[in-house]
Amino acid sequence: MSNETLITGKKAENAIKESLFLFTLYICVTIAILTLMTLIYDVLSTGTTRLTSDYEVGLITKIQIDNPIDFLTTLDSRYPDRAGIGPAFAGTVWLMIIVVSVTFPFGTGAAIYLQEFAPKNKITRFIELNLTNLAGVPSVIYGLLGLAVFVRLAGFGRSVLSGGLTLTLLILPVVIVASREALKAVPDTIRQGALALGATKFQAVFRQVVPSAIPGMVTGMVLGLSRAIGETAPLIFMGALTYVNYFPDTPLSGFTAIPIQVYNWIGYPQAEWKETASAGIILLLGLLLIMNSLAIFIRNRYEKDL
Amino acid sequence: MENVNDLRDQLTKTITRPIEKIVKFFITASAFAAILISISIIFTLLTEAINFFQDPAVTFKGYFTATRWTPTFQNPEYGVIVLISSTLYIAVIACLISFPLGLFSAIYLSEFATKRTRKVIKPVLEVLAGVPTVVFGYFALNWITPNIIQRFIPGTGVFNALSAGIAVGIMIIPTVASISDDALNAVPNSLRNGSLALGATRRITSLKIMFPAALSGIIASFILGFSRAIGETMIVTIAGGQYPELNLDPRSAMYTITSSIVNVSLGDTPHGTTAYNALFALGITLFIMTFILNIGSDYIARKYRKEYE
Amino acid sequence: METKETVQVNSESVFNVTDLSVSYGDFVAIKNVNMDITKNKITAFIGPSGCGKSTLIRSFNRMNDLILGAKVNGTITYQGVDLYDKMVDPVQVRRRIGMVFQKPNPFPKTIKENITFGLKVNNMTDNMDDRVEKALTQAALWDEVKDDLDKNALELSGGQQQRLCIARTIAVEPDTILMDEPCSALDPVATKKIEDLMQELVKEFSILIVTHNMQQASRSSDYCAFFTTKTSDDGKRRTGELVEFNETSVMFTTPDKELTEQYISGRFG
Amino acid sequence: METKETVQVNSESVFNVTDLSVSYGDFVAIKNVNMDITKNKITAFIGPSGCGKSTLIRSFNRMNDLILGAKVNGTITYQGVDLYDKMVDPVQVRRRIGMVFQKPNPFPKTIKENITFGLKVNNMTDNMDDRVEKALTQAALWDEVKDDLDKNALELSGGQQQRLCIARTIAVEPDTILMDEPCSALDPVATKKIEDLMQELVKEFSILIVTHNMQQASRSSDYCAFFTTKTSDDGKRRTGELVEFNETSVMFTTPDKELTEQYISGRFG
Amino acid sequence: MSLQEKIENLETDLHLMGRLVLDALVDGVRALEDKDVNRAIATIEKDDEIDAAYLKIDQDWVELMATEQLVATDLRLSTSILQASLHLERLGDLAVYLGNTTQEIFDSPVPETVHATVVEMGDLVIDMASSAMESLKNRDKDLALATAEKDNQVNRLYNAMLEEAPKIAGNEDLFNGLFRLVTCIRTLERGGDHAVDICELTHFLVTGKFEEF
Amino acid sequence: MSLQEKIENLETDLHLMGRLVLDALVDGVRALEDKDVNRAIATIEKDDEIDAAYLKIDQDWVELMATEQLVATDLRLSTSILQASLHLERLGDLAVYLGNTTQEIFDSPVPETVHATVVEMGDLVIDMASSAMESLKNRDKDLALATAEKDNQVNRLYNAMLEEAPKIAGNEDLFNGLFRLVTCIRTLERGGDHAVDICELTHFLVTGKFEEF
């Protein structure tokens, strides 16, 4: 066999096909990334003017919204330049508190049961199937469910509690699945190791497995929350879209939330509202970014340990 | 050696603590809550939907054959086919955008990207996946429609199916890319090395070895993406418009199941009216469609996971 | 139960296995095992893959209980007590009969916590520091880690991890240590260290070890059991069986069974 | 390039390694390797974990190109051609120098497709069926699978999978086969089969094998290279080095170096 | 080469060596019987070949043990081969001794009875050595036992002859001690050889080389 | 027990056996020198101990080889131990022969010169055997070589004596052949033993048991 093929060979011919293929891939990735960039750029460029502007429109205007903090604390208004996102922001905070306090115990509890204790039988399998399906059920349907169960049946009315519980139902499957993944990622050898030392099943799970899985569970929780924070559709059914211009003070108060407020503003025909909507979106994206970074941070910090 | 009886006493000394029982009860109950949620979804949707069909104005036949969806009109028509076709139409546009872009991005990420590039792009895609849909809706309405659609396809309305479809497509790219990437990554590295060691190029390796090996996972990502597109609400509500008639022109507005649900609920439809009940009929229709897709995707995904475990 | 008290226990043997078989559902993995395991000796289980060595060794501390569908028939008595008696709590059994696994599996915690975990679940919370030191010393690891007890155990090398796993096993003062291929994930140098360690430990513990490595069995065990899979007459079921149980020196020089000879001299199959 | 043609190639040797070192970024994994690999012989690489055996063997077919940051210095000539010459296409190199990996890695396709894949990418599409049969026969697998060529390769046993991987490697008619611990995932019976197979294959191919198993090196190789890690004077860097390269029979009876003797007789470290 | 083949080769070599030694023995005994100096010289010359065969077996054996882990029958076989080769080597020496003796006595008068007995014993030893190798080849325990029993006859002849010799010499009392001492001398001479052989082992242990001192 | 310890034990056993054999040789030579029948009997009795030591070494050796893979120095050492034990065993036989001879001749007249030479040779062999074992113990190649050279002196004495003996007997021509044949007989007797030893190997190969036939 000659050695020439090693040197000349079909390198060139291959190279063309290879580069072409790689080029296609580059294009696809670029488009995917570029749209995101465009989206963010568009929002930023429209919204920042709103957040930094100090111009006055109209005659009665006295409240000048000229910095982001004011935007966060001010009430909504009929005038785009004076509309703040205060009640919506407060509503979102309320929602988050309700969601976390209900989802965390139930989500992790269910995950621990299913992953560690559930017998491998038809009932368990049925629960699992339910969960995968629930995770994929469109959010509007949760809205309908919340409407029927919390608003009407439980009599919570169109309140922040109903909204929070509805969002809880929405992200519960996501959190359960993520927590299960975190538990699943704990090698079986850890369980066996603990049991072989004479630990009871309970000790093995709660002293070794769960602590190892906590970072993953928290990450799942954070990601679930970040989904909840941006959800709009189900909250529409909670009356969040009606003009709410006060801060909720009890769980049974009416409320609105940031994405709803944004949706509201998008709906107004005047061009100035675009800027206000953008400002709302910037806030929303900012919150998401913080939560995602948190999730990534936790994951990177603890992932290599296992 | 110790006495056999002592030993037996020791070995039979079982310890149980009440706290363990309580905790176990609680977590078991949590898990069963999942069933409860599903049952309540089906139950609430069904009961109200049954009320809907009991209205003499509504016929089962009409529900599936009428070509208009006008529940709040004087002479209401309930042609769900309008909504279903719009929904599928927009979903298909979304898939045409997201499948190739998502899949090729996944191939790039798992087969060609250096570790560093991957480390940047993966989180970016994840962030993209987390962007609230209302933002995509805003983007479709305020950027895609004026800057792309209306510029290149004159005569397009402010609300149009194309723009909504594209935005939905962009929204599900990360889903498709991320699950496909997971599927490609689940293929053991040893297969890649095996192929390269036989003298295959990277292109052949990714197309002939890695892609088929990850196929079931990729299909699962497609199905899930499609299901997401069908259930997507805010984008289509904001950018897709509400054209209540059967229509296949992408430049015009369309009326998806989800946006009609939102619209009905927005209006001051009183509780108990047929129009109100229609919400739940639509809900169950949507539920069934996504249910089938989700279960299918899960089934296929499970299969591929088993292959390499 | 009363009848059990009359059982005559050979003071030399720690386990007596009688007519043992283990099945997974319908599938009988290993059957008809009869053997007495001698105290303070190393007994090795060898045989081709799938002959049921792991299945069998897991029966000695009821780890099989954790496997879905696994069912043990026959009896294993441990110092005269039937391990599968309904009244016997497997958790207690595992405190007396420790186990070391194929892949080192330290908990993702500090070195010290790896050892104190076992102590805590066994209520051995007095003199914890002394116990930690003693266990690590016995496992020939103390000198290497004494200044780093708070280091994460996962930062240790594979061989050190395995010795840590042995340390945490002996810390709870079992009588017997079961080892399922404890060196198969280790390089020869680390393997040598573990083998040397076994020679030390056997003075105090009885050791059962499954190994794929015939040389390991031959050089480090006192007794050796050879298992193989036999195919049923209709060719459908393959079940593990004990072929020969003998002193290691006899097994490797003058095995009783032709099959053993074929296996140990590599002419199997 | 012209100059290369004048290189005097020892007709006996297939690779000449000169002053080779491989680094990952700043970390030098192995350095100063000089050796001639003899044609149609089995050459084994042994040494403690982390001494750079895998790193080195991957240099022989430029699989190191695929590892980020891996950098090869010095020269490896293959039948007189510098493998790291800029003009040399690594894809072509890998067609001539096959590789078998530690864990059997058949493609999740049929048995037949596993072999035809390599044939296709190498444009050897004539007489595919014959080539498939020949490769499987050479890999001592034909009889076991000839009726099931369309069975999924993943359904084969571990040992069969590894032989299939060998079959698909030899199907593309390389001159040399590199094997990185090809038996470490196999049981002794399957290992024996692969070793027997190597004895057959070496009549036609040159074989380089990395093995952790000293017995395997001693019983199946003709030449043996022993590597070890040496710590730099400041105790910070650990670099792999070739300690001894010798005929296997000499290495295992009268090694030249004290270090080799310590390693092969298990007194290392 | 597989382990199987390596052991088989080693055993074949042993039996080839056995053949050589038997040939040498036959030559030695016949040479002595016929006072055939040429044949005696031939016998002596064969010893180099025997020694070479012995060396090869030892070397191959060490290589085999170094490269393979032998157990059970394989191990016993290879051990037997090593030890048998040593015995054969010394039987080869015996043949040489017969050859040397033939050279010394071919022109001396020797008592007929003694001469006849030596030849008889020689034939017996040839027979025994041959059977012994046969038994080893065929793993024939019974043949081995039967062969071993023949040694009694050798011993009987030996003792009878040692008592006979002084009588033949003419003065039993006077010569008894002398003859016995001569056999001691022969025995001690062999003892020296054993010591030398141990020295060779030292050399082998230190250098790894088999060498005749 | 670690490999290291096992080999060390084996070597210790060999040197203990060496001690036994040397003691037996000293006893044998001294008994012959002094015509001391009691000491001769003691010598003969020691052989059982030697045989037992030999058997133990062989058994342990096989066990060692079966359970450990030895290479390089370890392998050479254990091989040397095995072979040395065989040589020692035969040196033990030599001592027994001297003991037996002493019993035969203690009341016979023996020519002074021959008697003296035998003792001289005996002392030489003792010296050689002792040095040989010493060289093996200390891995002393030079001592081994020096020791091996002493064999020349043994051979010289042997040849000289064989020429001397017929003269002492009174009729060189008549006795030359006779004496030489007697040494052949002694040699052949030992040959028979070698054949028996091979037979023992057959037995060992088949049954795995070391047994004296």
Ligand SMILES: Nc1ncnc2c1ncn2[C@@H]1O[C@H](COP(=O)(O)OP(=O)(O)OP(=O)(O)O)[C@@H](O)[C@H]1O
């Ligand atoms: N959890 C399980 N469920 C069903 N079958 C099992 C299970 N574990 C093992 N088996 C089967 O039981 C048989 C014995 O398995 P086991 O793991 O005990 O073998 P082994 O001798 O330890 O093999 P190896 O040497 O490969 O570890 C095998 O046929 C295996 O497939």
Ligand SMILES: Nc1ncnc2c1ncn2[C@@H]1O[C@H](COP(=O)(O)OP(=O)(O)OP(=O)(O)O)[C@@H](O)[C@H]1O
């Ligand atoms: N991709 C890589 N990047 C950085 N360092 C590496 C990489 N691969 C290996 N190394 C390092 O190079 C050294 C040699 O590794 P290599 O895998 O070649 O050793 P080896 O002799 O094959 O060991 P083993 O017997 O465990 O397989 C090790 O210190 C290892 O940590």
Ligand SMILES: [Mg+2]
């Ligand atoms: Mg196992």
Ligand SMILES: [Mg+2]
């Ligand atoms: Mg490696």
Ligand SMILES: O=P([O-])([O-])[O-]
């Ligand atoms: O081999 P020897 O008969 O002289 O012991």
